[in-house]
Structure formats: C-alpha cells, structure tokens
Amino acid sequence: MQPLEGLLVLDFSTLLPGPMASLILADAGARVVKLEKPERGDEMRSYEPKLGEDSVNFALLNRGKQSIAIDLKAPDAVQRLKPLIERADVLIEQFRPGVMERLGLGYESVRRINPKLVYCSITGWGQTGPKAKSAGHDLNYMAETGLLGLTGAGGKPVLPQVLAADIGGGAYPAVMNIMFALTQRDRTGLGCYLDVAMADNLYTFMYWGLGNGFASDRWPGMSDEVVTGGSPRYQIYPTADGRFLAAAPLESKFWELFCDLIDLPQAMRSEQAPAEEVKAAVGERVERHTSLHWRAVFEGQDVCCSIVATLEEGVRDAQVAARRLFERQVDAGGRRVPALPSPVAPLFRSAQVCANAPRLNETQDPLLLI
Known part of the structure; x- marks a missing residue:
C-alpha cells in the first residue's frame, strides 16, 4: 500500500508549480483530480511539442491524474463541486490572491464545507504584502530576491536554465507543508490553510550569502564569492575542443x-x-x-x-541507467516516452510503470452534479 493511498486531492492549478506538487502526491498514491476550464483546460495542454492531443509538458506533469472540466464562474459551480469538497483531503490552487474568494471557493468558505481540508495556495509573492497581487514569472522572483544578481558573466546576470522558483520555491515547499498539515490533522482532526510564496522560499537557497550579509555586513555581489565564480577552485574552464x-x-x-x-x-x-x-x-x-x-x-x-554534459548525454549516463531514473513511462497519443522523475522514493511509488495524463473532462465522478 502506498503512503497516500485513499487521499483525494483537488487540484485547481495550472502550468508548473501546482501540477508538479500534485504529481508528487499522485506518485505517492493520492487520487488527484484536476479541475479544468471547459474547452481549453490547463493552458499547458496547448504548448508545443505535442504528444498526442496535448503537449508533452502536460503529459509529463499530469500523468496518473484525473480531469473534470467545470466553469468556476458559473452560478452553480460551488454547489456542483460541494460533494467533492466534502470528501477531499487536500486542495491546491495558484490563482492570484482574492480570486478563489470571488469564486466562492476561498478557504473560509470551503472550510465550512469540510473543516478537515488542507488548503494550499501557491503564489509568487504570497497572500500578503505590497507585491501580493503583482504578476511575475520565475525570472522575476529570482531578480527581485537578489538570486539573479549573484550570477554573472562579463558583468551581466546569466539567464537561469532551471525554474528554481516554480519547483524549488513552489512545488517542493507545497508538498512538504501539505504533509506536515496532514500529520497535524491526524492529531487534531482539523485541516488548515497554507500560504506558499515562491519568492519567500528562494531565500533558502542563498543561506551562505545571507549569513555573510547579516553576520558581517559582507553582502555578496555578482560572481564574486566562492561558489558563484570568485574562486579558481569552483570554476568553469573551456577546453581545446570547445567544451x-x-x-x-x-x-x-x-x-x-x-x-x-x-x-x-x-x-x-x-x-x-x-x-x-x-x-x-x-x-x-x-x-x-x-x-x-x-x-x-x-x-x-x-x-x-x-x-559539462549536454542534457542528452546526461540522461544517457551510466549512473542514470543504474539508478533506473527513467524506467517509468507516460503514454499519450499512442506513444510512450520516459516519465518525469519525481523525488518520491521508489519504496513509495506504485508498481505501475506506465501511466497516462488525463484527457480533458475524462473523469465521470458520480458525486459531482454535472
């Protein structure tokens, strides 16, 4: 039996942070139901390249989940969702602050339906503060927290090739705190509200710079510290063949x-x-x-x-093969590709090695009044 088997997760999120978080929960055995817009669904379905009808990005992030299409702005949306909310354990959303309240699905409203629900909001800046309702992407959160300013080549910040805020600042902290909340619920019988701010969680990655600044007022600049380019002992050097x-x-x-x-x-x-x-x-x-x-x-x-390896070289490395990192597969449009690895330990994953991402509105839940 998987550790989260029997748990129901309602996922109102799209794109990357929330879907990555619910993918991890699904890998550990939870039933994850995506609540999507009718007709278009999650915006990531439309991305390129495609794997079947939807994008390969969507397939990778949403394998093993289910999909229900519902217009959240419809007058009867909350009433139709009520049976699912009543038996759900976790709710994940990543709208801007205030949106779920306007839809009648804010935490206080939902808590009256199900006081045991763990409600997790993932946003860029959090639910409070002067930037709370500001739009942003990964690059903006890195820029405004000071993380981007630590990188550099030739006096110019380097565009990061990893979405650290979305995954390291959003998805992973969300899963961590959801598990804490479920453990607390086992003791108290009550759920809670989680405010996960991607920008807040980026500061954890800069522990050494914060220590230098707070303790000795020696705030790091661009590429001038040991692990950012200031030392010959932690450096990238070109070779004769252009590598x-x-x-x-x-x-x-x-x-x-x-x-x-x-x-x-x-x-x-x-x-x-x-x-x-x-x-x-x-x-x-x-x-x-x-x-x-x-x-x-x-x-x-x-x-x-x-x-320095290319990504293609990296995934073909003997170490990766030995760890069976890409052993699992996702099936879409009659094609199978390696599934996205998640940090769930093999001990907790299902025996099923191939799963598919849901087609839009493929789930027919008898308790949902459609």
Whole structure:
C-alpha cells in the first residue's frame, strides 16, 4: 500500500508549480483530480511539442491524474463541486490572491464545507504584502530576491536554465507543508490553510550569502564569492575542443591533487595567490587539451571535476541507467516516452510503470452534479 493511498486531492492549478506538487502526491498514491476550464483546460495542454492531443509538458506533469472540466464562474459551480469538497483531503490552487474568494471557493468558505481540508495556495509573492497581487514569472522572483544578481558573466546576470522558483520555491515547499498539515490533522482532526510564496522560499537557497550579509555586513555581489565564480577552485574552464570543465576542488586535499594533475606552479597553489591570476593560470592549462584528454586525466581521481554534459548525454549516463531514473513511462497519443522523475522514493511509488495524463473532462465522478 502506498503512503497516500485513499487521499483525494483537488487540484485547481495550472502550468508548473501546482501540477508538479500534485504529481508528487499522485506518485505517492493520492487520487488527484484536476479541475479544468471547459474547452481549453490547463493552458499547458496547448504548448508545443505535442504528444498526442496535448503537449508533452502536460503529459509529463499530469500523468496518473484525473480531469473534470467545470466553469468556476458559473452560478452553480460551488454547489456542483460541494460533494467533492466534502470528501477531499487536500486542495491546491495558484490563482492570484482574492480570486478563489470571488469564486466562492476561498478557504473560509470551503472550510465550512469540510473543516478537515488542507488548503494550499501557491503564489509568487504570497497572500500578503505590497507585491501580493503583482504578476511575475520565475525570472522575476529570482531578480527581485537578489538570486539573479549573484550570477554573472562579463558583468551581466546569466539567464537561469532551471525554474528554481516554480519547483524549488513552489512545488517542493507545497508538498512538504501539505504533509506536515496532514500529520497535524491526524492529531487534531482539523485541516488548515497554507500560504506558499515562491519568492519567500528562494531565500533558502542563498543561506551562505545571507549569513555573510547579516553576520558581517559582507553582502555578496555578482560572481564574486566562492561558489558563484570568485574562486579558481569552483570554476568553469573551456577546453581545446570547445567544451567545458566544471572544476570544484574546493577542499585542500582536492585542490592539491588537481594542481598536480594539471601541473600548476607552486606559486599559484597557495591561498594567498591572487584569485584572478590563479584562474588565468588554470584556464590556460585546461585550454591546452581536449575534453577527452581531461576526462581521462581525472578518471578515478578524487578531484571533483566533470566535463559539462549536454542534457542528452546526461540522461544517457551510466549512473542514470543504474539508478533506473527513467524506467517509468507516460503514454499519450499512442506513444510512450520516459516519465518525469519525481523525488518520491521508489519504496513509495506504485508498481505501475506506465501511466497516462488525463484527457480533458475524462473523469465521470458520480458525486459531482454535472
């Protein structure tokens, strides 16, 4: 039996943060019902490329769920949803603050229907504060929290290639707090309201910078700290064949061996050596040879060095195969592709290795008065 088997999750969210959160709950055994707009459904269904009728993004994020289409603005929408709300355990939504209240589905209204419900709102800025109702995307949350300002190349911030706010600031904290709330409900018999703000949760990723700033007023700037580009020991160096070496020999034991392997002069190895000069000296030596050369040099050595892989190379890595990371599949439009890995431990996942994302309004729940 899976740990969340028997739990009903009503998911009013679209796109990424909420659907990722409910995917994790579904992987752990919960029944997840998406409440979607009639005709179009979740906006992500329309994205490209397609896998069957819907986008591959939608298929990856919504496998193993069910779908009910309902116009939330209809006068009878709340009444029609009431039977589901009465037996639901979790509700997830990510509208801007105030929208669910206007629809008659705000927490206080829903709590009167089902006081045991765990109600989770995911937004960019949270339910309170001067930015609460402001529009934003991942890039905006990174920019305004200071995270983007820590990155840089040539004096310009680097556009992140991961949606850290949506997933690390939204989906993962939502699941964490939903599980806390369900545990608390086991003791009290009552649900609660969860205000998950993606921007708030980005600050956790900058613990070291906050420590430097709060403790010594040494606030980090752009790419000037140990793990952001200020050190030769945590750096990306180009190779002779146009690829890159990700070198992270931070600790002395790793650094000394790394220096031996690239034949760095003794004067460049000490803590007192100017960082920019050391970076230049290391870079000059790395760029003399190809990535294949350096892969062979560092193979089996304890130096924390890697050749930067493409995504295609990454998913085909022997480690990924050994961990069976892409063993599960999603089925859509007569095609099967590897399913999106979720952080649910294999112990808690179902035995089913292939699941599909729901077609819009495919679920016919007898308790929903349609």
